[in-house]
Structure formats: structure tokens, C-alpha cells
Amino acid sequence: MFGRRLLGAAVAGTAAVAAAMAQQHMANAQPREGTTAATTIATRTATTTATRTTDAQTRPTTAAAGKVYLVGAGPGAADLLTLRGRDVIARADVVVHDALIGDDILKHCRADAEVIRKGKRGQDPKSATQEEINELLVAKCQAGLTVARVKGGDPLIFGRAADEMRALHKAGCAWELVPGVSSVFAGPAAAHVLLTHKRWSSAVAIATGHDPDSLDMGALARMDTVVFIMAGATLPVIVEKLQACGRTGATPVAVIKHATLPNQRIWTGTLDTIVDAVAGERLSPSVVVIGDVAQFAANHGLNLL
Template sequence: MGVGIVFIVGAGPGPGDLITVRGLRALEKADVVIADELLPRSFFDDLDLRMTGVLVIRRDDRDPALSQDEVNDLLVQHALAEKTVVRLKGGDPGVFGRGWEEAERLSQQGIPWEIIPGLTAGTALPALAGLSLTHRGEARSVALATGRLREGELNVDLPRADSLVLYMSVSALEALVRRLVADGWPEQTPVAVIERGGLEWERHLRGALSEIAGIAQQARLQSPALIVVGEAARERVQRPTILFTGLDPANFRTLGTLLHWPALEIAEAPDAAEQVQDALDAARSAAALTVIFTSKMSARVFFAAAGGQWADLDLRSDLRIIAAGPGTAELLRRHCVGDVTIPDVPGSEGIIRLLGEAERGHCVLIQGEQASEALEQELTGRFDSITRLSLHRAVTHPQLGEMPLPEHDAIYLTSPSGVRAYHERFGMAAFERGVLCIGEPTRAALRTLGIDAKVVHPGVSDESSETQPTE
């Protein structure tokens, strides 16, 4: 009997797009994935990975969560069953990640393995938060340490460097501050705390060493959080902190240091699978076929429901596929053999311009439930027949409002629904700082509250081209 292989992959500090190319290639080959509990559940969707047929096990899928010994046993079990296994770990496997403990167990069983490094939180999260761990002439050294030892005891032997980055230290912050002061760190040493770095609901806290424990207690700081002490906690370049309320921050990071606090989440329509099946049945008999995808979420729901049935339609010579934005087009190219067309102008207007006055055949228009009927009405007169699918809807994010708003310089809103959600949960306090928005529909919604917002387009993106027409 043969044996499989195990890839111990560092996934980076959270967002799927921070995984390395080598790590992504390992995931694409996986039969089994055993993932850490801190990785967001949207991780695979963020990468547009097709996980059909892949067994995905998260440590927190069971209560209590899987122990390290149980994870080791699962790695061995699936590898001995001749599976390609990915052990997907947050950060880097070799930096407080127990990756080498797992590799040791695999070696004892004669199972081949490979470590694929990833971005560790200690270097990645400060960079994302606008902090530099080293700076010529001022910050020449940095040390990574844990605030607690394996047995849960306080780490009293902290290294000395120009900057100190502490992992797993939230519960011991007050004691660690006393330890650092006793070790000779000045009480006015700058400290930055990055809570849920790179993830939704990220917060940044700053203060002097002598006051940071009180600041953290008042803010109800929770794990996971990274603590940066020393020169690295100073901001070298002043950038605005933007409270980003949209679904996907990928195209907006040039605006400043983003804190992703989504106003909405996407819920799949209960009858999505039935809608897709009916549309596929109708499309098979069409003389010519145009399929229009208006968002990444619509595309994800469609392909999940269509399964292998899409392959037959995808090979048709008379098939035309249109994506409303570049992000959707990127996803479609993972599923489609044929060319994907993107309008020169994003959104509904661009789709209408792209099409002729009189098109032939059948059109499948794939949208969300809250999408305007204007695009469907415009297309109805141009095709012989049209099927509109409403596969998802945006709802107020259930976690919105559970924590007080973080410190920020401006809030960025991407839809009228988002405006309403923030106003409902936070009142006018949500708009007390600078207010930015993506387009006129959102600006109009803000005007109804007496708020004059500045329209800022960071670039062509799915958020700008597809969220706006859904109101």
C-alpha cells in the first residue's frame, strides 16, 4: 500500500490573498484540508478555490476544539489512506505555530511532508497597520516573543531589542507591562495593539507603555491580538485610518489604513439551487445564449448549484459570458473555458452599452434579490427571451454594533443599504468623522440623513460596479 503526502502550509495572518503561490498550489492539489480555527470561514471563497470533493476539517468544527494530538492523528490517518493532505495554519508554521511538532510526528510514521512558509502575524500585521518594524537609524532590531509559555505561565525572560512584538499576550498584558518596566523599558515607550489584524472587526489601540493596559481594558480588548512595543509602534508615514464598510476591501487599500467593518453580509436565496436548475434547463434549448453575471457572489452561488452541468453549456460555440466587473471576471475564468467579456464602463450602464439593440437567442441574467429591475427591463426588449436569477440578498451583518466603533479618520460607505445599517446600529455617531462613499446612490442615501459625503473612486472594482445597481 502507498502513502500520501502532507503539506504544512502557512496561510498568512488571515486574508486569503496573503497566502503564498506555493501554498495555493498545495491547496489546489489537496484531498483533505485541516485548518486552524483562526482562519476566516471565507478563506477558500476569497481565493475562489473549488473545494468540491475536498474534505475540509476545521479545528473548531468540534466542541471542544481538536487538540494538537488529535490534529497529529488526523494528519497520519489521512496520509496513510494515500491522500494529499494540507495542514493549513495561520501565519507561518515555524513561528509559534507548532508546525515542526507536526512534522516530527509525520517523520516518525514515515510519511513524506513539506513545510511551506507563510507570512507571520508579527511582521505582516504591523505592515498592514502602517507600522515599520525596522527603520534606518532609529529601529535597528526587532524581537518576536510570546507573552505566555506552554504551561500558561508568564514569560519573564523577554528579549531586549529596539522593538518587541508579543504574540498570545492579551490576557497577561498588565503583568507584561510591569515586567517590561522592571526590565528597564521607559514608561513612555510607545505601544500599539492590533486586534484581529487583517480580519473583519479589526481595531488598533495606541498608548504609552504605562497606560496601554488601562486603554486595552477600557476597550474590552480580546484575542487574537498582537502587541508591538518600542520604536516600531511609531507611525513613520501618516495615513488616514479608514473604516471600510463594504463587502470586499481588496480594491480600496490605497485609501489609507483600512479597518474592515462590513455593514452587510450576503445570504444565499433559499431557492437558489432550484432557480439555477430551471435556468440551465431553459438554456439548453436556446438557439444562442448570453449569460450575464453581476457580482462575484452571484457567480459563486450559480456554480455551486450548477456543478458539472455547466460544462456542457460552457463548450457551446454560441455562448457569450459577460461579467459586470473585473473581480467577477477573474472568478469566471476559473470556471469557464470560453472568453469572458467586461464592459468598458462598470455596472449596468456598461452592460447595456456592450449589447446591441437587437440580440438573438436567450439571456440569463444573474443578480441579487435586491437588484433593480431596470437592467432586466432594458434587456427584455433586446433578446428573444430572458431568465432572471435572484440568488442572494444583502442583510445587515449580525455582528455590526456588538462593539463600539474603533478609532478612525473617515468612514467609507459602498451602498445605501450599508448607510441604513450603520445608522440603525450606531445612529449619527457613525458619521461624525469624515464621510466618503463610492457613488451617487450612496451619496443620496447619506443626504437623507443630512450628511454631505465626498464621492471617492479608488479604481474600477466589483464593489463599485456591482453593489451600486443593486439598490
């Protein structure tokens, strides 16, 4: 009997609390003294507008809906493509690649991907201009597509990445860099050339041979080791200028063509002999190493290690 009285009191108390809460909710829903219904509606409208504005700011714009990845594809061998580079290529809607990107790299593209060859090869008049490539990347990104811009080596080492980064940034496009293995490092490694050595080389310079007249050959001549890329056509000029700046003709030189690929070739010599050694050869693409460490190319001079 006593238990029933307690239960009945508890139920009654609960009902009273619920009724009080409902009455308070109704009071809050009514305009307070000194306000009007219009004021209440205006407040709710402002709150809704603010919420919508915040939502709009967090939603990506058309330009930001797409994204461009600047991918370094490595020096040539397909198994030197990074895992991240492969994954980006595999999920891209559009793949825009340089002339030296081979089928072993492009095989990772989706079957329905748009694959566009946009390479620049020296003075080839058929090569795409950098402006054309920039415009293509921006257009595809603003169309909401994922774009893989695939370059040989690493995009930040003489890869014109700065031009494309600037164009994408200016257009408000999202972009990301995917590093690659540069031929600057892979070429010498494939030929067993050490770029640094506690006795032979404590400093390394990297230079493009595209325009030797624009280089400070005096500074390069004083470096322990210099690695040139894009120097196949200008090697005689480079050799002459280095010697004119005081580099001895006995300085070892190694030229590595198609580094890391099955058709890789290596020529060795000195500043006095290397031009004759490669006479008549088409040296593009190649890496040229100048300095004492070049004597180790193709396993030469291993007894000096």
C-alpha cells in the same frame, strides 16, 4: 551485367553474415561447457528477482503514497494567501484547518474535499489536542491522501509545526512546508509600523505572550523592538514585567487586532497607558508592538521618518 554481379555478391554476403549471427545467437543460448542448464536457470532467476526487488524499492509505500503539506495561510486577508498555498489547498483530498482560517481561504477547497476544523484556542476545552491532530494527519497520509494542514500566518512561527513534522517523520509520511505571511510582520505593516528603522530600531525580538513567566523579560526589555503575539490576555503582565526590568513607561506601544482584515482595529499608547486604553476589549487575535517604532502606528509620527 557488371552491376548485376555486384548486387548478387552483396546479397550473398549479407545472407552469409545473417546466418553467422544466427548461429552465434544459438550458441550463446546454450549452456557453456562446464555449466549446466540448472545453473543457467538459477542465474536468470536471480536476475529477475533482483529486478523485482529494485522495482519494489522504487515504488512508494502506503505511507509514502500520501503527502501532508503544512500550509501557512497568512494573517487573515484572503489575498495575502500565497499562490502556492492556494494551489495546495485546491488540490488536497483533505484540508485540516485551524480555528482562525476563514471561508475566504477555504473557498479554494475542492468540492469533494474533506474539510476538517481542528483548532486550538487558548484554554478552550473543546479545542483539539496536538496529539489528536498529529494522529489525524498521519492516518490520512497513510491512507494515500494528499492533506493540506492549513495554519494561520506562517507554520514555523509559533505554529506548532515542529510537533507535526516530528510525528509525520516518525510515521514515515511524506511532508512539505509551504511558507505563509506571518502576522508578526503583516500586523505591524497593516498599522504602518516599521519594525526596523535606521534611527529607531536595529534589532527586533519576536515573543509569544502565552506564558510571560517563561520569558527572559530582562533580555526583551533591552531590545529596540519587541513583537508579541497571543498576548491579548496577558498584556498587563507583560507591561508590568518589562517596566520592572527597566523599560521606561514612556515606551510607545501599538496593539493591532484582526490585522489586514476589514474589521482591523489599532490602539496606541505607552507602557504607562496602553492597559487602560484597551481595558474591556477582547484582544484575540492581536499583535502587540513595543518600542519606539510603535509611535508610527496609524500614521502617527510620520514627520519623524
